[in-house]
Amino acid sequence: MKNLCIPGVRLEYFDIIDSTNSEAKRRLGAVPPEEYRLFHKTVLVAGEQTAGRGRLGRKFYSPGGTGLYFSLVYAAGSVSDPGKITAVAAVAVCRAIKSVFNVDAGIKWVNDIFVSGKKVCGILTEGIVNPLSGAVEAAVIGIGINIYFSSKMPEELSLRAGGICGSSLSGAGDENADGGKNAEMKDRLLCRIIENLVEILDGREEAFFSAMEEYKARSTLIGKTVTVSPVIDSRERQYDAVVTGITDDAQLVVRTSDGREKTLSSGEVTLHANS
Numbered sequence: 001m002k003n004l005c006i007p008g009v010r011l012e013y014f015d016i017i018d019s020t021n022s023e024a025k026r027r028l029g030a031v032p033p034e035e036y037r038l039f040h041k042t043v044l045v046a047g048e049q050t051a052g053r054g055r056l057g058r059k060f061y062s063p064g065g066t067g068l069y070f071s072l073v074y075a076a077g078s079v080s081d082p083g084k085i086t087a088v089a090a091v092a093v094c095r096a097i098k099s100v101f102n103v104d105a106g107i108k109w110v111n112d113i114f115v116s117g118k119k120v121c122g123i124l125t126e127g128i129v130n131p132l133s134g135a136v137e138a139a140v141i142g143i144g145i146n147i148y149f150s151s152k153m154p155e156e157l158s159l160r161a162g163g164i165c166g167s168s169l170s171g172a173g174d175e176n177a178d179g180g181k182n183a184e185m186k187d188r189l190l191c192r193i194i195e196n197l198v199e200i201l202d203g204r205e206e207a208f209f210s211a212m213e214e215y216k217a218r219s220t221l222i223g224k225t226v227t228v229s230p231v232i233d234s235r236e237r238q239y240d241a242v243v244t245g246i247t248d249d250a251q252l253v254v255r256t257s258d259g260r261e262k263t264l265s266s267g268e269v270t271l272h273a274n275s
Contacts, residue, residue, distance in 0.1 A: 006194055010042045016064070018051040020044040020071035021124060021142035028073070028138060033130040036075040036138040043194060045070040052144060054122050055111055056231060056268065061157055066148040068186050072194065074201055075128075075138035080208075082125040082139055083265065085201070086111050087250040088211040089123050089141050092196035094218055100189045101164055106220040109243075109252045109269060113145075114220055118162025121145040143193065147186065209248075216246045221271065228254065229268040243269075 017023055023044055028036055046069045049062035062069045079085070093113055094105040097120075105121075106114045113121035121144065128138035149163035200211045216222075221243040230236040241254035241262070252264040 006043075006191055008041055009194055009198070012042070012044050014044065014046045016048045016050065017044075017046045019049055019053050019142075020046050020069060021053055021126060021140050022051070024071045024073050024140045024142075025126065025128070028075075028128050028140070033132065033137055036128065037077075039073045039138070040075040041198065042073045043070055043190075044073075045190065049144075053124060053142070054144075055124055060122055060124075060144050061150070061153060061161075062144055063150050063152055065182075066146060066150045066163065068145045068147060068189055069143075070190065071140050071142040072197065073138060073140055076201075077137060079127065079136045079139045080201075081249065082127040082136070083110065083250045084208075084212070085139050085141060086123050086125040087215045088200045088208060089125065089143065089197055090121075091211045091214045091218070092193050092200060093121055093123070093143060093145070094214075095196050096189055096192035097164060099192050100185060103164055105218070107215060107218045108220045108271070109246065110250060115162065115164055119146075119160055120162055120164050141197070145189070147182065147189070212248055212250070215250065219243075219246055221252070221269065222246075225272045226254070226269040227272065228264065229270070231267050240272075 027039060031038065046062070048064035049069050052060035052062035052069060054060040087110065090107045090111065090113055094107065097103050097105045103115055108114055111123040112119050124142040126140045127136040128140065129135065130137045146161060146163040148165055153161060200207050222245065223243065225240060225242050227238055227240055229238050239256060241256045243252060244255050245253040247253060247263065252269065254262050254264065256262060
């Protein structure tokens with residue numbers, strides 16, 4: 001992977017790092033806003049993360065040998081809503097998984113990718129704001145993928161997490177899962193995701209619209225009953241609702257038990273076991 005060449009993309013590899021998103025933000029924070037473009041399409045890839053981060057301040061378990069962890073800096077000037085970038089990034093990942101592994105993947109709003117009922121990928125997009133203008137002028141798109149299920153995964157995660165290919169190669173330990181065939185698959189997956197994502201972000205409005213329609217079509221929640229846990233307005237209690245759709249801005253549309261329709265731009269949703 002260290003010698004991987006993707007046209008138009010600058011790739012840096014770390015055997016181990018705290019977090020590729022954190023490193024990207026450190027670099028952007030060290031320069032004035034007019035120099036954000038210097039890092040445009042820089043991709044930081046880690047063999048292992050010691051402090052991987054997920055949505056809502058959660059930790060993202062990132063052991064060596066079993067996964068692919070990277071961040072793409074997109075700094076083309078004015079940047080789209082980070083929520084929409086997360087949505088199209090999810091589509092880019094799903095397309096790549098299908099291309100490399102011939103496996104179909106679904107998307108749980110807003111940033112989780114599932115294969116065979118198990119979470120195999122999480123995405124964290126962080127907008128970088130110009131402190132002078134208040135505009136979002138860059139985005140750091142962090143993607144963590146479990147290619148293989150780690151036998152060392154914490155118990156609380158192992159119940160809902162999985163790997164695209166199941167367990168480690170031929171039952172080998174996690175430390176051996178990064179050899180020949182797996183390394184080649186990682187390279188192919190990384191290239192395909194970046195190619196897909198940059199094509200969407202660089203493309204015309206039609207490409208973005210098409211990706212958003214695919215995001216909706218891949219939803220694992222449409223028509224299902226979920227429990228909604230608000231995170232911005234903590235005064236609002238959890239409530240149950242049926243998911244009725246997703247907007248063009250990647251917001252979730254739900255119908256509550258009393259028939260009210262609500263559009264969610266944030267929050268946590270948990271699928272009911274019997275849905």
